[in-house]
Amino acid sequence: MATMKKKGPLPGLFIGGFLFYMLLPIxxxxxxxxxxxxxxxxxxxxxxxxxxxxxxxxxWFLIVFKNSxxxxxxxxxxxxxxxxxxxxxxxxxxxxxxxxxxxxxTLPFAIPGVVLSLGLIRLYAQPPxxxxxxxxxxxxxxxxxxxxxxxxxxxxxLKAVNIKVLTEAAQSLGSSWLRxxxxxxxxxxxxxIISGGLxxxxxxxxxxxxxxxxxxxRYKTFPxxxxxxxxRDGRIASAYSVISFTIAWVSSLIILWVAAWxxxxxxxxxxxxxxxxxxxxxxxxxx
Amino acid sequence: MEVLSNKQIKNRRRLLDWLPVLPxxxxxxxxxxxxxxxxxxxxxxxxxxxxxxxxYAKMKASIYASxxxxxxxxxxxxxxxxxxxxxxxxxxxxxxxxxxxxxLVTALCDVTSNFxxxxxxxxxxxVLGSNGVLTLALTKYLNVDLYPEFSxxxxxxxxxxxxxxxxPLMVLLIIPAIxxxxxxxxxxxxxxxxxxxQYWRLIGIPVLSxxxxxxxxxLFANAFGAYATAYTLTEFRYPLVxxxxxxxxxxxxxxDPGAGDAMGILTLLLMGISILFYQLAVKQGRKWQQ
Numbered sequence: 001m002a003t004m005k006k007k008g009p010l011p012g013l014f015i016g017g018f019l020f021y022m023l024l025p026i027x028x029x030x031x032x033x034x035x036x037x038x039x040x041x042x043x044x045x046x047x048x049x050x051x052x053x054x055x056x057x058x059x060w061f062l063i064v065f066k067n068s069x070x071x072x073x074x075x076x077x078x079x080x081x082x083x084x085x086x087x088x089x090x091x092x093x094x095x096x097x098x099x100x101x102x103x104x105x106t107l108p109f110a111i112p113g114v115v116l117s118l119g120l121i122r123l124y125a126q127p128p129x130x131x132x133x134x135x136x137x138x139x140x141x142x143x144x145x146x147x148x149x150x151x152x153x154x155x156x157x158l159k160a161v162n163i164k165v166l167t168e169a170a171q172s173l174g175s176s177w178l179r180x181x182x183x184x185x186x187x188x189x190x191x192x193i194i195s196g197g198l199x200x201x202x203x204x205x206x207x208x209x210x211x212x213x214x215x216x217x218r219y220k221t222f223p224x225x226x227x228x229x230x231x232r233d234g235r236i237a238s239a240y241s242v243i244s245f246t247i248a249w250v251s252s253l254i255i256l257w258v259a260a261w262x263x264x265x266x267x268x269x270x271x272x273x274x275x276x277x278x279x280x281x282x283x284x285x286x287x
Numbered sequence: 288m289e290v291l292s293n294k295q296i297k298n299r300r301r302l303l304d305w306l307p308v309l310p311x312x313x314x315x316x317x318x319x320x321x322x323x324x325x326x327x328x329x330x331x332x333x334x335x336x337x338x339x340x341x342x343y344a345k346m347k348a349s350i351y352a353s354x355x356x357x358x359x360x361x362x363x364x365x366x367x368x369x370x371x372x373x374x375x376x377x378x379x380x381x382x383x384x385x386x387x388x389x390x391l392v393t394a395l396c397d398v399t400s401n402f403x404x405x406x407x408x409x410x411x412x413x414v415l416g417s418n419g420v421l422t423l424a425l426t427k428y429l430n431v432d433l434y435p436e437f438s439x440x441x442x443x444x445x446x447x448x449x450x451x452x453x454x455p456l457m458v459l460l461i462i463p464a465i466x467x468x469x470x471x472x473x474x475x476x477x478x479x480x481x482x483x484x485q486y487w488r489l490i491g492i493p494v495l496s497x498x499x500x501x502x503x504x505x506l507f508a509n510a511f512g513a514y515a516t517a518y519t520l521t522e523f524r525y526p527l528v529x530x531x532x533x534x535x536x537x538x539x540x541x542x543d544p545g546a547g548d549a550m551g552i553l554t555l556l557l558m559g560i561s562i563l564f565y566q567l568a569v570k571q572g573r574k575w576q577q
Contacts, residue, residue: 011379015392018376022399022455025410028420032413039418042427086311093304101308104315106566110558111319112512114532115551119322121536122329122544144319208404208515213536226405227519230412238413241406248406252398 026245033238055239060225068222071135071211072204075142076197079150082143084193087151088185091158092167105151108144116141117213138214142204149203150196157192157262161185191262195255202251206244323555330548342549350526351550358511358528361442365449366506370499372450373457380458381465393462396455403452408519411448415439440520448516453506460505464498464572497572504565508558528554 033051035044055061090097108116120141124132131137163185170180186193208223217224226244229237333339345351383389402410414421417434425431437443468491476486514529523534528550535547 011382014372014376014379015383018372018454018458019392019395021451022395024421025407025414025451026399026402028413029406029410032420038420040423042420042424082311082314086308089307094308097305097308101311104312104319106562107319110508110555110562111323112514112529112554112558114512114514114529114536115326115554116319116322118532118536118547118551119326120318122548123322123325140314140318144315202401206404206406208518209533213533223405223515226409227515230405230409230519234409234412237409241409244406245402245410248401249398252401253394256394256397 029238029241029245033235033242051235051239055236058236060220064220064222064225067219068205071139071142071221072201074139075146075204076200078139079143079146079200080193080197083147083150084154084186084189085181087154087158088163088181088189091155092163101151102155105147108147111145113145113207113209114213116145117210120214133214133216133218135215135219138211138219141210141214142200142207145207145210146200146203149199153192153196153199154189155192157189160262161188163188191258194258195262198251198255198258202248205247326548326551329544330552332545334545342545343553345543345546346549346553351531351546354526354528354531354550355553357442357526361445361449361527362507362510365446365453365510366503368446368450369453369457369506370502373454373502374461374495374499376454377458377461378465381462393459396458400452400455400459403513404515405519407451408448408516411439411444411451411520415444415447440524442525444520445517445525448520449510449513452513452516453510456509457502457506460502461495461498464495468494497568501565501568501572504561504568508561508565511554511561512558 031044032038034047034049036046036048036050038044087101090101120137121132124130124137166184166188167180170184171177175184206223208221208227211219211221212224222240222244226237226240229240330342331338331340333341346355380389380392383392413419415433415437416422416439419439422433425433439447472490473486476490481489512529514533517525517527517530518533521530523530532547532550532554535542535550
């Protein structure tokens with residue numbers, strides 16, 4: 001065949017080099033966390049779980065882990081409550097508001113965490129409004145910061161099911177607006193909400209920047225403690241990093257899996273729940 | 288009782304329809320729009336409340352100017368690295384024979400594009416710190432001493448660690464564009480006597496160019512706004528815009544609020560323009576991916 005060309009070593013070289021670069025830091029960190037000593041020799045001198053024991057025994061571990069869990073869950077719930085009903089209503093009744101919402105939900109991409117923190121502190125940290133440095137304000141900032149992650153999958157789900165027909169059918173049977181949302185619409189857009197929720201959860205669990213500036217030492221989070229240990233004790237830092245990585249990749253894999261499940265459920269509708277742009281933009285808001 | 292015409296009733300219903308959207312709009316106004324608006328105002332306001340450009344004039348001072356220079360350089364270099372290597376890797380991934388391998392590498396990109404911030408910075412210290420795994424291996428087996436010329440805590444270290452989260456992002460962005468390059472086009476071009484070079488110059492690159500432009504812009508913004516990775520590696524020692532802003536922000540007493548505002552606004556401007564043109568480029572690129 002004319003189009004079949006000899007491939008040569010280039011593809012293997014590039015993909016191999018790419019895999020090496022992407023995997024080495026992860027693998028090394030996992031190995032480092034279970035190595036007795038690994039700063040004099042090429043391979044670890046021995047294996048141990050002591051660093052995890054030391055990390056878990058530290059009284060701060062439970063505090064920061066709990067704080068980060070509380071922040072992540074609160075943000076997911078607040079984000080669902082603020083975004084889902086609004087997105088549904090707009091898609092059903094106020095199509096003219098759609099471009100406005102699309103625009104607003106894109107803005108956070110252009111606002112780095114440090115700039116958002118600066119704005120909030122400048123506006124809300126002076127008396128009488130001493131709100132800026134509270135965990136509640138942190139959750140509010142997080143809802144803004146992660147808005148595209150929740151909004152886009154939810155909107156894609158809304159587009160994938162015919163909400164107008166579903167709503168009219170439910171209402172003709174006497175269902176109220178809220179009941180329709182809860183019992184008819186929600187189950188249909190669940191894949192979008194789950195994808196969005198996981199994305200928000202994973203992002204917030206690893207978020208360092210905004211948390212440091214808004215609440216700082218008053219409400220220590222898991223990433224703050226991790227940064228602290230990178231300067232104090234590399235062994236404990238490695239245990240923290242491994243936990244962080246693990247949460248990030250488990251969330252990513254569940255998101256991929258949910259996306260596949262959602263695509264199967266709504267196949268043929270022309271819209272996929274997992275939005276390519278979103279997948280691209282999720283990159284990093286923990287940077 | 289007032290009598291309403293049909294039209295008035297309709298208008299009234301239309302207004303009422305907006306009511307449920309209000310809580311969301313007010314929330315965004317309070318937490319996002321207003322703080323940024325006051326930042327904009329603050330950047331033009333002097334100590335006596337008068338209009339001034341002095342805060343922007345301060346940006347010419349060495350520390351602010353070098354922060355912008357370094358941030359733009361770091362973002363630009365890692366965006367270029369990410370785009371060029373990412374496009375080639377993406378091309379080879381698309382041409383992998385096994386569907387399974389293709390899926391696995393794509394999933395790896397998906398997962399690793401989420402690894403960033405403090406854990407990533409620490410992972411790079413494990414690999415390339417002064418006693419890092421790779422540092423030791425290079426010394427022992429290849430007799431190459433990375434230190435002191437290279438340091439993970441310096442500009443070169445920042446480039447390496449930033450490229451780590453840039454690269455998989457580009458691969459994810461370029462794969463759909465490359466998948467849009469139809470095999471038939473290549474066959475047709477060759478059938479008409481085009482060389483491989485001509486095919487790429489006249490068909491391949493033009494079709495991929497929206498995605499490549501989008502990649503450059505997105506990756507630039509992605510790196511420009513990054514904070515945690517750089518902070519973990521360098522603390523405040525290396526002048527970058529986000530680190531400089533963070534430095535101004537730490538401490539209960541604001542060091543120089545006006546300069547902070549001006550820096551924040553310039554950052555938003557740069558990021559906003561990048562993201563805006565990124566989205567235009569993505570829209571351009573969609574035409575080919577239908």
